[in-house]
Every structure is written in C-alpha cells, then in structure tokens.
Amino acid sequence: MIIYEETHPLTWRLKKKKKPIFLKKYLKYNGYNGAKKAITKFSPNEIIEIIKKSGLRGRGGAGFPTGIKWSLIKKKKSYLICNADEMEPGTYKDRFLLENLPHQLIEGIIIASYALQSKCAYIFLRGEYIIAEKNINYAINELLDKKMLGKNIFNSNFSLNIYLHTGAGRYICGEETALINSLEGKRANPRFKPPFPSSSGLWGEPTCVNNVETLSNIPSIIKNGFHWYKNISLSIDSGTKMMGFSGKVNNPGVWELPLGITARELLEDYAHGICNGYSIKAWLPGGAGTNFLLDKHLDLPMDFNSIQKAGSRLGTGLAVIIDNKINMVNLLLNIENFFSRESCGWCTPCRDGLPWIVKILKCLKKKQGKINDINTLKNICNMLQPGKTFCAHAPGALAPLKSAIKYFKNEFEKGIIYK
C-alpha cells in the first residue's frame, strides 16, 4: 500500500515504518505548517467556517459535525478538552494515533484552541495507555523547549498551555460531561443537559470536547483547504477514517481509509479474510455499543448514513467479526457483563436494568431460562431507550442485545426450559 499526503492526511508521515514521529521528523514532513497558517492568516471565525464547510464529523462515535460544535461556543476564553479516554471494547484507533503521531494531535489542539480562543487545553488520556502518556509528555516538552508552545505562539498574540491528565479507569469517563466531572476531580457521573458543555462545562466555563481523531484531522484541512478534504472521501461524508477489523481474521489491524469504502473490501483486501475453518456469523461495525449486522450487509459502504440505514451505527469504525463457532448468548453475556460493571450507577434504569439483563442471560446460558425471558429482555430494551436514561450508556449497551434477539432468536430459545 502506497501512502501519500493527498490520500492519507492522518498517517502519511508514518510511511511504512511504524515508529513514533517526534518534532525533528515532524517538522521535516511539513509539521506545524497548518498551525502557522491558521494563526497568522486566518481569524478564529474563518477557521470555524472552514471546518464547517469541510463537513468533518466527530470521530468519537456519535458523528456530530465538528464545525457546528465549535460555533456553539460563543463566549471567549473557553476550555478545549481532547477526549483520549478510549475504552470501548473493540476500539484501538486513538491509541495508534496517540502513540505514533503525538505532534499531529497537538497541532490539531493548537488550531482548535485558536479557533475557540481557549485559554488552556487538556488531554484526558486513559491511565492504561502508558506509551501514549510517555510520548505525549515528550512531545509537549519538546515544544516547550523550542518555545513553540506557551506564550505568543508563532510570534502572534495567541498563548496556550496544553496539559496532560491521565484518567483513573472508568468506561463512563469517555462520556462528555462525565469526563468534565472526572477532570474536576469528582466521580465520573454524567451531568444533566441542558446546560450543555458549550455554555457551562469545565469549572462552569464554556468547554468543547473533541475526540483524538477529529483533532488530528484538523491540521491537514487547514493546510490543504476544505475542497480537497471533501474530495478524498468516496461518499457524502468527507474525509478519511481510521478503520479496522479484529476477531478471527488473518490480518487484524487498523488502517486509514476513505469513508465510503465497503466493509467487504476492508475485510478482504486489508484484513485478508476470515481465518481458515471459520465463517462469518455476524459483525459489529464499530465497537461494542453498535448493532450486529449480517453477511449480506458486508457490501454496505462504511459511512455514517449507509450503516445507519442498515440499522446500526458506524461508531468508531473498527469492526469485529463474530465467527460461526461463537454462541451468541455467551457473547452477549460477556458484553452486557462489561456494561453493567461499568455503569456509574447514577440513574436507576441503567443501574438496575443492566444487572437484570445479565441475570437473565446467565440463566439462558445455563439452559434454565423461563418461557417469557425473551419478552422480558425485549421489554427492558424498550425501557432503556435513548431519552429514558441519563446518558447514552444503557441505550448503547442494549444495541447489540436488541439486534441479536432480532437475528438469532433461536439461540436464545435454546436456553429456555419448556415445562
């Protein structure tokens, strides 16, 4: 695979050697040109307009347009938080970017902070990402030594401090408002919306939370313009995305590919197909919180709208193959166990509903299920829909269960004793 800047704005600097890129090499490959251009040539509002026109959508899972998110922050002196708390099972794209391209992320943060006129930016990193922590700290110190960060960046009036904060391990910290609470030193419980973080976030001030991949995309958009960014993609959604396949495939991994590539291409050309002796039963398009799709859906283009039409979400874009030798009830027990363990316990539907599901699934696994167990599961799924819980944790947790009952009802029925 040949990698050029024109087609791979995120990973072209890595070429074939996958070694972390630090300041010297980053500057050699046109590093910080985007930030220089942004600060010296454009006003903050112009940058927000460019990002809006580029059609960049948040790469954390929900896919909210980044430009619109930025334009919601009206007041100056806001905070920018980079969400690097990647804990969704099946997701490993941010780790790749954090470990190998720390300067690209920091450049993105500088441009975003300038656009939002932030006084300081935080990187909220998962505590378990030891190498990423080391590399980002090193990158920040390199910049501070060269006086490219801190006061008057690139001889302008703009000053910025970037701080690295490491989390203490909770899945819910990835949620926007829970992340803000955790950064303030509180329990990571989600906050009630409104007020949205864009008006009252970290320490009561306007805050913008963006994912690592979203921020890493920004330098190349500023450098090459929004027209170019729109044309990379093969679908309506613009740009590239880190995509991958894991599970029982021959070459699991993560690659930067244009949005709109089909899942079959991704599976066969990049992941080199399914391992010998296995066949595909189902697949999850992006992390544990998305709905299962079947073999027939593999020809769908991987973009936000197409996957949504098929009844799932693109999510983080890192797909997982479920092979034919896996029992769906056992797999779902594992997934729901994880979600019920990681529930913060703030709202009752999530705190009580998820352990209830685990209990039923455990009975079904032991083949001691009752006749109306499947109906109970369906009912709980309806009771924990979006809007009925405090945050999106429980609805996300139930997405795989709902679709598994839809497609593999017979496997659930096997666990029921009929008397």
Add this chain to the structure above:
Amino acid sequence: MNQIIFLNKKNLLSKLEIKKIEKIKFKYKDNHAISIESLKVVQRYRHWISDISLKAISKYLNIELNYLEEISTFYSQIFRKPVGRHVISYCDSFVCYVKNYKRIKNVLEKTLKIKTGQTTKNKRFTLLQTCCLGNCDKGPILMINRDTYTNVIPKYVNNILNRYR
C-alpha cells in the same frame, strides 16, 4: 470493632509524595481537582490506599474525607484493599472473548493458584480482570503493572511471570 486512628506521624504524606503532588498542582484550578492525581501518586509509593493514606491526603489537600472516600471507591485503578507487589490484569472484553481469553485466565489461575480478585500467599501477585485495553487487534492481552503483553499464548504465560518472580 473499628480501629480508631489518632493523628500521628503516619498520618502525614512523605516528602517525596508531597514533592510529586506539588509538581502537578499547576495543571488544575483547585484542590478537589488534584485529588485523583494525588491518590494515584500515593498509590504508586504505598501500592494501595489505606484509611491512613486517605486521611493523610485529606489533611494535606485540606478536603473532606468523605469526598476522597467517594472518589477512591469509584475508580477502578485505585485499590482500597491491599494488593500484591505486581498487579496482573487480563482483558476480558468481547474481542478478547472471541480470541479466547479464558485459556489465558485459566493458565494464570492455575500457575498462581488463586482466583481472579485474589492475591497469592507470598503477596507477590494479584490477579484482576480489566476492561478493554485498546489493543484488540493483538488480543488476548495481559498487563502487568505498567507493561503490556500482546498476542499472549498460554505456553508463554509462565515465562512472562518469571520476569516478576
């Protein structure tokens, strides 16, 4: 009966711990925001957060004890019970389930002669499960203290453990 802890020299943080906390203080606005970082700093030296450590942090940062208690029980990386010298955590998320993490778990439990959540008799190892470690393409994954091992095969588990014995 609950043990009553009187204020004594043990209720203070060591100079090294204070130095580390002071070093990160500039990042945050107030003392409450530093509390999680302080717990992590103290845990690095004392391996776990006992009631005495909790009191010491509360006294140093001048924040309420129940506030610290609330946080320390919420986050999974802060241990409120004694752990062994080396903490082994295996990933049990669903991608590792597809890749059969249970083989690794069984070998670990068999060689260490403990179950998940327990500590060995010689206080050397504690075995815990953890949520996704973000290396799903290289599963099953094992993390010992701050080292990550990917593509773990049951055969090599003993070799890995020997490095820490």
